[in-house]
């Protein structure tokens with residue numbers, strides 16, 4: 001699906017316009033400054049054409065340095081988009097923050113549609129016309145609030161989009177959603193800060209509160225990712241780390257919203273039950289997985305030796321997850337993260353054609369049939385990959401398969417096709 005990024009400074013009405021585009025009145029808009037929304041990308045449809053709307057809003061206004069930050073996040077959203085819907089407030093005119101975004105837009109060379117918002121009646125049309133001065137072409141006078149002019153605007157947006165995507169197998173879509181998970185104090189916040197640039201933590205000095213975006217767009221190796229639920233990692237004052245119950249609730253929420261999980265483990269501690277619970281949640285939810293062994297700067301040779309053994313023993317079930325040893329503190333090996341996330345995304349999205357799968361299953365069944373159970377020998381008759389993200393296979397069989405055999409099938413699937421960085425879900429349909 002083509003991606004439309006909605007950009008503009010705070011309070012121009014981006015969220016209201018996004019709601020209008022989505023054709024619903026869900027409470028995405030927050031009137032309280034500093035309160036942020038929980039998502040940034042939405043599926044939309046207009047005139048039968050589907051597209052993804054990426055909303056870059058969610059940051060409160062009027063703090064120093066805010067213009068730069070907005071421009072920065074807008075830049076990431078724009079780079080991931082096929083077209084940009086730039087929203088200005090016709091009743092206010094253009095401000096410095098608008099100009100900052102315009103510069104980013106010019107450099108991006110992406111098609112831009114200009115919406116002059118808050119034109120609630122015909123009298124305000126003249127103000128919209130003044131927006132020609134931005135040099136972005138015709139300003140579409142709209143009222144996101146009342147719906148005035150939004151139909152014409154959407155027509156223009158669709159026109160700006162590239163033709164329907166060429167016949168790629170996988171859908172083209174918005175940025176992949178990534179969650180940083182792990183026990184308290186393993187360095188999740190440090191990692192996020194290093195990735196996003198710590199200076200970007202948004203503080204509204206006027207009110208003395210920390211204003212955190214819930215999600216952040218981060219570019220790694222030329223690929224933009226949406227890091228979800230980062231607010232908890234951004235807060236200056238976090239709950240005491242002892243509140244494991246709340247921490248695990250938040251972790252669960254982050255896993256639910258993500259497609260790929262970056263599991264951070266402290267290299268200097270033995271893998272704990274809490275780590276294992278988080279990993280189980282990730283695998284059961286069917287999310288892609290990357291393992292980060294953090295605080296590597298504190299390990300010595302002896303520790304590394306034992307860590308290797310512990311991984312071998314305790315994390316054997318996750319041997320498919322790509323690993324990085326790094327230091328979020330010094331930034332060492334941080335540059336390897338993009339690559340492993342990309343690997344996990346590729347495994348998570350991987351699809352095997354039914355033909356190839358069944359050729360493989362035929363060989364597997366011939367070379368390694370299921371053991372006889374109670375006088376019967378269940379057989380895999382046929383298989384199909386029902387889904388990717390995560391790869392989910394349905395095996396049609398002549399009887400129930402035991403767990404050992406299923407693990408064997410999974411292992412062979414990985415040997416044959418890879419599936420790095422993703423759990424594989426196998427479903428058996430037994431025909432007794």
Ligand code: GDP
Pocket residue numbers: 182183184185186187188189190191233294295296297298326327328329330
């Ligand atoms: P979180 O609870 O998982 O978000 O952990 P934090 O990011 O708050 O980090 C906990 C502590 O570990 C802080 O004192 C960090 O400075 C420290 N820390 C994080 N990453 C590293 C690292 O790679 N090396 C070292 N030496 N310390 C780290």
